[in-house]
Amino acid sequence: MSQTADPQTEGPLYDVAVVGAGAVGLATALALARDGVRTALVGRHAPVADGRTVALLDGSVRLLRALGAWEALEPQAAPLAEMHLIDDTGSLFRPPPARFVAREIGLDAFGWNVESARLVETLRARARAVPDLTLVEHDAAGRTVEADRTVLALADDGTSGGGQRAARQVAARLVVAADGGASPLREAAGLAARRWTYPQKALTTILAHARDHREVSTEFHTREGPFTLVPLPGGRRSSLVWVSAEARAEALSALDDAALAAAIERQAQSMLGAMRIDGPRGLVPMRGLSVPRPVGPRLALVGEAAHVFPPIGAQGLNLGLRDAAALRDAVAEGMRDPGSEAVLAGFARGRALDARLRTGAVDTLNRSLLTAFLPSDLARGAGLLALSTIAPLRRLVMREGVTPRLGTPTLMRG
Template identity: 90%
Template sequence: MTQIRHDDRSRIRSVSQTAEPNSQTPLYDVAVVGAGAVGLASALALARDGLRTALVGRHAPVADGRTVALLDGSVRLLRALGAWEALEPQAAPLTEMHLIDDTGSLFRPPPARFVAREIGLDAFGWNIENSRLVEALRARAREVPDLTLIEHDSAGCTVAKDRALLALDGGGSVAARLVVAADGGGSPLREAAGLTARRWTYPQKALTTILAHTSDHREVSTEFHTREGPFTLVPLPGGRRSSLVWVSAEARAEALSALDDDALARAIERQAQSMLGQMRIDGPRGLVPMRGLSVPRPVGPRLALVGEAAHVFPPIGAQGLNLGLRDAAALRDAVAGSRDAGAESVLSGFARGRALDARLRTGAVDTLNRSLLTAFLPSDFARGAGLLALSTIAPLRRLVMREGVTPRLGTPSLMRG
């Protein structure tokens, strides 16, 4: 993720200002700012079509115990970008998903079981450590002829009629017809452009880590719904390793994070009802604040927002990064065939196409999370009835599974089956 140092912030100029073209500044079709997974995927997708693309951002190490469940459409994208072959041996298939109500509700439904083969897939997706995903995308980016890697932070952006000019923190600048902000939830480019963002927080944090356990996960991802949030175990390769996302109240999450490895492993085993046997901490830990952000219109003059620059929500339901990857693939479709990647017509089409998808995913995750935090009986009843319906009504279950994995409406071309 691109970072702008505190002493650089005074040099950030609004993208509504005028940039003076300079014959010494290289001109690209697109400059992507941010070297995380979404930024890398965006740059690769655009360069794949022969667009002269620059990727601006430092390649910082990633090691916080987080994994990502790449849904089927995201895997199709990574395959089209030439990155999946290196990733597949390091990823575990998710062939089943189980939801277990552990809230103590009076309307507690039986566990809901979802099987990928019911919708014609071998797996809903594949779980992989985030650090491995980013490293594989970086390796692929170094191989692509039309992609230039500029390992400096952006220090500001100005806009002329036909281009944007990015200043670099090490000196120099980059000009592009379009700037893509993949610079995270605090996006300096979004803030400098004056794009409206709605923000909210939750009274929770998510503890993330990697686990080893004595029983085989059998490629089943299990999510316990508790009164403080979801507790999710997701398979990793080898059968006896899983990733953990444990959402709980802030104080409890901080207390859990402060435990030594043995004590934390015992607490996880108890919360998991010993379903995977004895636990052992087998990777780094992370503690993630639970927050949300949405941008009604994720474009500005010669600027497009992707990933967390455009939308942030809790790590629930494997939707966050997958939504960001859909942004990347959709931007590639919007730009394809255009003589000017930053033209207003191109950006308007991209914004229209992403608005509904982002709104639906953000709303679904927000509604689920908030429903767990209240003991309000009608809310409990509605959530329990919904899970019961998914368990017993096969056509509804299949529809929800398909929409969760790859939405039917507006799916970008590189993500289609």
Template identity: 70%
Template structure:
């Protein structure tokens, strides 16, 4: 089979033949870093390609229990834990004004045998912590330069870097983000869409303690979510609103924005002040028909993008990374080519199914809030009421939200990491 060109960037400077690896991970965000660490710790010769550039924009990530197990297995969690707050309870309040408004719903991690659904910490701190771990990891070679092009051949893929170096690998992992050049040049079919919304993110200090409770208000413009941070009196905010409203809010002075947040939060946490940078995130979605091609796997936002709702985005990307590790190890144990389609097809099916279910659930919830059709309001209200009042259903939904029980990657299972249960 002739080499398959997949480069979309201008030609890079001529490079000498580069070192050879089993796997080259392109992208130094959280998903790419986790994938590279997971492979290197198993003795797989791995290259990590990408510049270290975490952005402080007021965004945090709620790492669900399976993701915490994974990070613990990678040795990254102990340094991150002091900067994270446990999410012991989730409260959902319908603030849509609907005729079918259910009472507030309360979900407690203790009902499913956990001390916390997950842990919340700043996204930039997570990336920095993983990068520190990667720099010290044996068997992991870092190339702190972006990829400029890739040629996927019969036996290997050859990558050129913007600094002129070259790298060869049997498998390339595209973890290069929502605007992924590797995806754009791969020929894989993509479906993308947008919403008439944007998400305002920032950090808050508040007078009343959050008591490890994450509170989500469902409004007609989207979810408004307060998530605990360490110390008891700090939280992160994700305020999904109509695009014009979100832009207006993001331009307010700190005092004006704090007053608007207090009002929307029904003064749940008392007096507020802005305590960190702000971000404005466009609301969009993207899904690939398949995340695998010959010598290529897409993970994280290179494979799926959806709104910052329900703490699913990065957790899904970390599941991609953990599942990739399992697939590569299985191929190498069986003396198969880890970049061949025979080794990748099963991984592609499993990741497509997981991403499809999560994307569909988030999309349905978000769109249901934007409509004022009474039947849709009734269905949403009845669903939330059922989860509140029917114990087995509530516990099933909580377990599936934290980590799917079927097909969970090895390092995300309870036996995959030490100290999975942590006292709050």
């Protein structure tokens, strides 16, 4: 692909410039560069906050393996061999716990849980070793769209991947915005975004506990939101995402370690025994964002620039990684000009549908927990009961939740 110099920037004309050096931006840049696409990754490699984890579903693990990152990450990840859903809403209609086993659909695990900082560090190390990928470690300050390229202005002097002084501009046929939920590139392009909030916050931390988790992820559905324990390596460590009403979440966050551990043990019905806080805490506002058409002139949105989820159901980052893999496929099909309208239109069609379906599922589940409306409880309970008792339906839902068959990107296929 493009190897020419750009006289306007006194530097190379890249095929693609990815803005944002988080997990999704790194994965996007790596997915493109592995095919020989001349790629620049623009963004500071800032420290990643400890204490947050991500459950990487099977398709995401396939992508990381294709990118050459999984071998280093796997020893730091815990498999999720089973998932248990427990209704703890106090509803009059309480179905029995639903149990999902990965081996029922031919997998060793639905996914693997890993600390977010470890994931980003591993992807960064891989990015530094890949040819055709230039790291430009400073911020983008705006862009100018021309007929056959986009020119990114850089906020300050910085360094490229080799440590040399970087140019003040970067030119590319296509710019990919992986710059987060507040995405300056999305806002500057005038792409419409729908935003909403929930009357909840999510308390996150890492726990040590007396009993082995046995590679089982357990989610309690409470009237204030899901309370989820996800395995970490070692058998007796788990990550916590406790979604509750804003006031309660803030009160829990203010407790000392011993009091918080006791509250978590009570909420978990002592299933893992005595708890101990074993990592920093986070308090995450519950909000959502969707972009109906995640593309603009020579611009594609991926990750939270295109969709933001509350931390429910492990959908957020996994959907962002599907964006990365799908963009790689779209660019491969439009080799002559990765920023052309045809390439972007194809990418937009598939990604908008996927995001809309995932957004609807997460939103429906969360809102159904917040209401004591009996028909809503009946519908949710009947759904869980059906999943528990109808094996073909359960297997279908498990497969679609882990690796959707419709429109699965090439690097995520089995």
